Amino acid sequence: MSDTPLQRNGTATAPMSCEEAQLHKERLQALAEKRKRQAEIEDKRSQLDDLVLQLQHLKSKAMRERWLLQGMGVEEEEARRKQLEQDEEQGKRLEDMIHRLESEIGTLESEESQISAKEQVLRERLKETERSIEDLQKVQEHERL
Numbered sequence: 001m002s003d004t005p006l007q008r009n010g011t012a013t014a015p016m017s018c019e020e021a022q023l024h025k026e027r028l029q030a031l032a033e034k035r036k037r038q039a040e041i042e043d044k045r046s047q048l049d050d051l052v053l054q055l056q057h058l059k060s061k062a063m064r065e066r067w068l069l070q071g072m073g074v075e076e077e078e079a080r081r082k083q084l085e086q087d088e089e090q091g092k093r094l095e096d097m098i099h100r101l102e103s104e105i106g107t108l109e110s111e112e113s114q115i116s117a118k119e120q121v122l123r124e125r126l127k128e129t130e131r132s133i134e135d136l137q138k139v140q141e142h143e144r145l
Contacts, residue, residue, distance in 0.1 A: 030119040
């Protein structure tokens with residue numbers, strides 16, 4: 001192994017301090033967690049879109065059933081009424097699921113926002129650490145001269 005300094009941003013610098021390495025590690029963890037939340041949000045939104053489409057279909061079906069109920073015989077009407085009630089119950093379940101997913105998406109978006117803020121703080125601390133290391137290197141260079 002050579003004693004040459006590490007390359008960072010195309011310039012030669014001293015090896016990373018323990019603090020800087022820890023900050024990099026924490027930032028990478030935050031970025032991974034943020035990406036995980038984004039994937040979860042994307043998945044929930046896809047589920048939400050599917051549920052909304054199912055609900056729209058069910059509502060239009062129920063509207064059609066109500067229209068068909070007008071002017072029907074008693075036996076046919078009873079069968080259609082039962083189907084209509086089942087569809088309405090399913091519609092309520094879908095609406096509940098939609099509300100739950102919207103709530104979960106809101107929670108995930110809030111978590112993603114907090115992770116982004118944490119990642120921003122870590123990025124700023126890394127910049128400060130890099131600047132302080134550069135300042136120390138300049139002081140050492142001046143002392144050698």
